[in-house]
Amino acid sequence: MSEENWIEVGSTDSIEEEDLIRFDHQDKTFCVYKLTDGFYATDGICTHEAVHLEDGLVMDDEIECPMHQGIFNIKSGEALSPPACEDLKTYPVKVDNDKIFIKID
Amino acid sequence: MKNNIIILGGGQAGIYAAREIRQNDSKSNIKILGEENLLPYERPPLSKDFLLDKKKAEDLYFHSSDVLKNENIEFENISINKVDFENKKLFANNDNVYSYDSLLISTGSENKKLTLDNNLKNDIYYLRNLEEAKKIKEIVSNKNKITIIGGGFIGLEIASSLSQLQKKVIVIEIGNQLMGRVIPKQIADLVQNTHIEHGNEIILNKQIEKITKKNDDYEILLNDNSLIETDFIIAGIGSTPTVKLFENTNLKLDNGIVTNQFCETSIKDVYAAGDVSNFYHPFYERNMRLESYQHAQNHGICAGKNIAGVKTEYTSIPWMWSDQFNLNLQLTGICDEYDEIIERGNDINNGVIYFFLKNNKIRGACGVGVIGKVGRDIRITSKLTEKDTIVDKQILSDQNLKLNKLIQK
Numbered sequence: 001m002s003e004e005n006w007i008e009v010g011s012t013d014s015i016e017e018e019d020l021i022r023f024d025h026q027d028k029t030f031c032v033y034k035l036t037d038g039f040y041a042t043d044g045i046c047t048h049e050a051v052h053l054e055d056g057l058v059m060d061d062e063i064e065c066p067m068h069q070g071i072f073n074i075k076s077g078e079a080l081s082p083p084a085c086e087d088l089k090t091y092p093v094k095v096d097n098d099k100i101f102i103k104i105d
Numbered sequence: 106m107k108n109n110i111i112i113l114g115g116g117q118a119g120i121y122a123a124r125e126i127r128q129n130d131s132k133s134n135i136k137i138l139g140e141e142n143l144l145p146y147e148r149p150p151l152s153k154d155f156l157l158d159k160k161k162a163e164d165l166y167f168h169s170s171d172v173l174k175n176e177n178i179e180f181e182n183i184s185i186n187k188v189d190f191e192n193k194k195l196f197a198n199n200d201n202v203y204s205y206d207s208l209l210i211s212t213g214s215e216n217k218k219l220t221l222d223n224n225l226k227n228d229i230y231y232l233r234n235l236e237e238a239k240k241i242k243e244i245v246s247n248k249n250k251i252t253i254i255g256g257g258f259i260g261l262e263i264a265s266s267l268s269q270l271q272k273k274v275i276v277i278e279i280g281n282q283l284m285g286r287v288i289p290k291q292i293a294d295l296v297q298n299t300h301i302e303h304g305n306e307i308i309l310n311k312q313i314e315k316i317t318k319k320n321d322d323y324e325i326l327l328n329d330n331s332l333i334e335t336d337f338i339i340a341g342i343g344s345t346p347t348v349k350l351f352e353n354t355n356l357k358l359d360n361g362i363v364t365n366q367f368c369e370t371s372i373k374d375v376y377a378a379g380d381v382s383n384f385y386h387p388f389y390e391r392n393m394r395l396e397s398y399q400h401a402q403n404h405g406i407c408a409g410k411n412i413a414g415v416k417t418e419y420t421s422i423p424w425m426w427s428d429q430f431n432l433n434l435q436l437t438g439i440c441d442e443y444d445e446i447i448e449r450g451n452d453i454n455n456g457v458i459y460f461f462l463k464n465n466k467i468r469g470a471c472g473v474g475v476i477g478k479v480g481r482d483i484r485i486t487s488k489l490t491e492k493d494t495i496v497d498k499q500i501l502s503d504q505n506l507k508l509n510k511l512i513q514k
């Protein structure tokens with residue numbers, strides 16, 4: 001994958017710890033999270049129905065969908081609790097000069 | 106020791122219980138007896154995405170037959186019509202007899218039927234299972250003006266779906282607000298406005314006097330003498346626990362099967378879970394019966410643990426949702442025991458929540474908003490309820506202040 005795939009999301013202080021921000025790029029939506037051990041990124045839409053996870057609740061390493069409480073592991077994308085059963089896609093994240101980048105394929 | 110465990114009722118509580126038993130007990134025989142010729146499936150989409158064709162029947166199963174096979178859980182399509190608790194036997198409609206060491210009853214609930222004078226039984230449709238959903242979907246494709254009798258969750262979800270299919274929909278509700286008394290009037294009114302904005306007609310405070318068939322159409326006479334003409338009628342007037350099978354037995358019944366916090370019934374080795382059970386909730390210190398997805402799942406899991414010998418109290422704070430048009434409504438805890446109500450927000454676009462407090466602690470909350478807008482706060486509310494602590498009412502009432510702050514404290 002080429003360097004161009006790293007997209008700048010914003011500065012590291014734009015996200016509170018144990019929280020997330022929504023990031024839209026072209027026609028896709030992502031969620032970028034700040035957990036105790038760093039930054040992570042997933043698709044921004046729940047795999048159950050088309051709901052933005054930006055309004056969900058981040059607890060430890062998990063994001064809980066605001067619509068039906070489907071739960072995903074933020075680091076692996078694994079669907080942990082029904083009605084969500086399809087995993088959430090995750091993306092690599094790097095921090096450079098206090099800026100967050102995610103790698104979109 | 107190897108046991109015969111039978112799960113009577115192959116719905117949501119039943120399948121979650123079966124898998125939980127297997128997690129804790131690799132040896133026992135686990136058999137689910139279900140009268141629907143389908144592996145356990147999700148009911149919520151029946152009134153929503155299934156009618157809208159956004160989900161197909163095969164999308165609704167909780168688990169594939171492979172999962173059941175791998176976990177050595179047997180599913181048999183059979184209807185049980187007699188129970189002998191003394192000799193631990195179940196009798197099927199085809200003369201099969203099933204013996205059990207432990208029994209879980211998870212027969213769910215069934216729709217109340219309208220009592221009508223004339224013989225219109227087969228003309229009025231109800232929605233509880235996939236077969237009925239398929240029938241409704243097929244018939245409405247040729248109908249235009251549809252009447253829903255009953256303005257509860259399921260009736261309103263059907264009304265929302267049919268409106269999205271470009272049907273003219275009329276909802277007739279006997280009470281003075283939609284969704285019964287558990288929902289605050291203000292929230293019921295917001296939901297009602299959304300239905301009206303989408304063209305649905307909502308008639309409150311009216312009773313059905315008579316329904317008459319006119320060729321292929323119907324005339325509904327209301328108690329104020331008004332007449333409604335319609336070409337299809339669906340009723341959603343509430344449900345009752347499926348307990349007929351146990352009526353002449355020793356099993357203690359009272360608005361469902363009475364269970365304690367361990368899902369145990371009044372009969373040894375007989376458990377009940379899901380819609381059918383009127384269970385003791387240790388946090389609220391009272392019995393309650395819930396019809397909700399989250400409860401069926403968690404209660405099934407709890408019953409599974411107890412059946413497998415892992416003694417576990419059921420303490421889950423109730424939660425349910427309803428989706429109508431672009432709205433998501435959520436309820437947590439109980440909203441009928443309070444000395445104070447606090448409102449958070451007043452615009453449906455940002456979400457509106459009513460908290461029910463007793464002695465300055467949250468007992469429950471009900472919220473509605475455009476999809477995604479109330480879920481996080483309702484989830485935090487469930488956690489706050491569980492914590493049973495005195496809450497800062499300023500934070501509850503001010504939508505600009507995040508509720509997370511209350512958990513961290």
Ligand SMILES: Cc1cc2nc3c(=O)[nH]c(=O)nc-3n(C[C@H](O)[C@H](O)[C@H](O)COP(=O)(O)OP(=O)(O)OC[C@H]3O[C@@H](n4cnc5c(N)ncnc54)[C@H](O)[C@@H]3O)c2cc1C
Pocket residue numbers: 113114115116117118119138139140141147148149150151152183184185186211212213214232233234259347350378379380381395396397398399401424425426427428
């Ligand atoms: C249309 C619809 C929409 C819903 N939407 C929502 C929603 O949006 N949100 C929410 O929280 N909840 C919703 N619910 C409620 C939720 O689906 C139920 O609470 C849940 O399915 C209950 O699970 P259960 O296992 O107790 O019963 P069920 O899933 O009803 O399963 C019981 C099973 O037992 C079988 N059975 C009964 N008697 C016998 C017998 N004698 N022999 C063999 N089998 C028998 C039945 O046929 C059935 O298959 C909805 C329900 C319906 C019907």
Ligand code: FES
Pocket residue numbers: 046047048049050051065066067068069070071083084
């Ligand atoms: S939309 Fe996310 S769990 Fe249903």
